[in-house]
Amino acid sequence: MAQYLILIYQPERAEGEAIPPEVWQQAMEAHGRFAEGVVESGGKILGGEALMPTSTATSIRGDVVTDGPFAETKEALGGFYLIEANDLDHALALGKLCPAPEGGVEVRPVMDTSGG
Amino acid sequence: MTEPHEGDGGVDHVRSAVAEAYRREWAFVLAATARVAGDIDIAEECAADAFGAALDAWLRDGIPRKPGAWLTTTARRRALDVLRREKTLRAKLPLLIEPDVDNAFGDAEEPDVIPDDRLRLVFTCCHPALAREAQVALTLRLVCGLSTAEIAQAFLVSEPTMAARVTRAKKKISAARIPYRVPGSTQLPERLDAVLTVVHLLFTTGHTAPAGDQLVRHDLVERAIGLARMLLALMPDEREVRGLLALMLLTDARRATRLDAEGRLLLLEEQDRSRWDTAAIEEGRTLVFEALRGGRPGRFVIQAAIAALHAEAPSWEVTDWRQILDLYDVLLLAWPSPVVALNRAVAVAMVDGWAAGLAEVQRLEGDPRLTGYRYLASTKADLLRRLDRPAEAVAAYREALALADNEAERRFLAGRLAEVGGPSQVM
Structure with a gap:
């Protein structure tokens, strides 16, 4: 198997704009589903982090x-x-x-x- | 905790004592409180509260013998209260505080041994991971205690813009974990240079305001000199700090003579030297002599030495230009900046003649770093005027005028333009 890096690009929030809890919750769930999907399709997550803006x-x-x-x-x-x-x-x-x-x-x- | 002073006067006396304490002790109080609070915003709020509480308390109990210690103790106590109360709300990324290796006091609560954290505060504000404009804004805000509105006004930007700049910089300090620490000896020269650059930038911004109808912003000049005095008291062995203070004192000594009665800009050669501030010059010269001792001088010491030669000269003509040119050669080695090379060109003109100076300036015109630099065009114009080449001088004065935003400078350049025969409607 080969290794790949998936880079996530998305618009940044405006300075000082807080992430609404429900948005945060949705994102965490979506990434949870992603992790399951990776395993189901026979892949493996070796590591991953969210970055500060x-x-x-x-x-x-x-x-x-x-x-x-x-x-x-x-x-x-x-x-x-x-x-x-x-x-x-x-x-x-x-x-x-x-x-x-x-x-x-x-x-x-x-x-x-x-x-x- | 207070130690009343006998025979305190009324409200005015106490009010001026609080104002004096704010001017002298703000940085000390904030820096010491930040160490306890672990958060710059909380520390700022608590320090401001302590100054707010001082008026009533000092009226009631008398002005304390050590106002700074009283204020610090009060601010730190408030910070601890806030932390207890807001434990759950506390930011997840506190200010990164490490004990100094050579700090024997630790977190002592005794007001007499509150460690002096002002240097930590200064080095954190001027950290290289912050943009220069953010370093300047944070230094004015946190070290000098200026309000956001005052800083915005000083740099001719809107208050929301300045507020956003300060907020973003504070966020970066905690989010990127910029340490609240004085750098170690290997990093110190480079980091100190950044601090001195910020102080000098404050001074030059005040000395010739980049835009507007005021030539000098005395408030910024005073702040810069005050900061240099504070740094020198905290780091008496750093020669560049001494050099910077000397440079600013010697330059500011000419303050009263830089404009004539009509507000017209006067060049160094036209200024009435008998009205220069002799006390400032004396202090500056003493500092230069002290700073020159002990090996190769840095860029601020060399600049101060040049300023001292100007300050000592009875007139522009009999200035020791030979030695000034030698010092510019040394400065260019220590600090290869095109602006230094331009100033050196003026010394070349004084030693070897206008044409030699002009040749230097023309050589520098090829340097892209000087593109749009207003003093390049004005220096060239002046040399062409002296060489009696009016057509070229007119073109150069026009170029200088297009680049100048300060009103006093614009009036000066327009006057010279008219003198060499250009049309005067460019104003």
Whole structure:
């Protein structure tokens, strides 16, 4: 079997707009059904996380750290690492270690989805 | 907890004591409360409440001997109350607080040993993962205690825009887990440079307001100088902090002479040097001498040294341009910025003649980073005017005028344009 990464793209909510509980509930249920569907069709989920919005992202090109998501010009998403770090300083230091010589990396916090 | 002061006056006296405490102690109170609250918004609210409660309490009990300690204790107590009350509502991502390695005090509740967390606050506000404009807004809001409306007014944006900028930055601090911490020694030089850049940006924004009918925004200038004084008190060994304070004092010493009676902009060479602020110059020069000691100077120390040479010179003509040019060469190595290269071109003109200066400016015109930079066009125009090349000077003044948004600068450029023979209806 081969491995694939499914990337989820969707519109972001406006700044400060809270997710209504019923929408959150529906999304959790939908992802639950997705997980069942994957198993039923003979596949396997190896891992998955919800990400915090792009407003919490930090990008690194070379040694230059900037606020915001990675501005793609001619680069395309080429890979990912899910890391554990103490804080953003630590995560950025690890991001700088990550080889992306002709592009850069974006460091985005993973959302804590435990307990709503 | 209060230690009454004997013979306190009436409401006015207490009110001014609270205002004074706000000016001097806001950052200290907020920074220390944030450590307990673990949340910037709660800390801000509780610090504001403490200042609000101070008037009544101090009227009743007298002004405490240490107002900052009284306010901090009050704010921290409120924060603990809020946390107890709102345990369930508390944000899931608290401010990431780590004890300083060299901080022996810990979370002591004794008001006399409240740790000074202002540096944590400053470094968090100026974290590189925040956009520069957010760093500036947060520093004014959290460290200087300015209201969102005041910051919006200072940067000529609407209040909702500024409020959104501040909110977004605070959210990023907690969501991305930007630590509430003073960076370690390996990161310190780079992180300190970001802090000093923010303070200097505040100063330059105030020194020549980018737009509007006021040339100088004294409030921003005072805030920037106040911040540099605070940083120097907290980091007395950092030479660049000393250099930045010196640079700002020496530059601001010319404040009274930058406009004539009609509000027309006066260049350095036209200013009445007898009206420069000699106390500020003296303080600035002392700081420069101190900062130059101990190895290779950084960019703020070198700029301050250049400003000191200007401040010492009896006139524009007899300024030590040779030494200023040497310092610009050193500065360009420490800080290869095209704006520095442009300033260096003026020194070249003074040492080697107008034509040599113009050649430097023309060389810099090819640098895309200076495209649209208003002082490139005005410097070029001035050199062409001195070289008696009116047609080219007219074109350059027109270009400078199209780029200038500050009224005093526009009037100055329009005057020069008329002088070299251009039509005056461009205003």
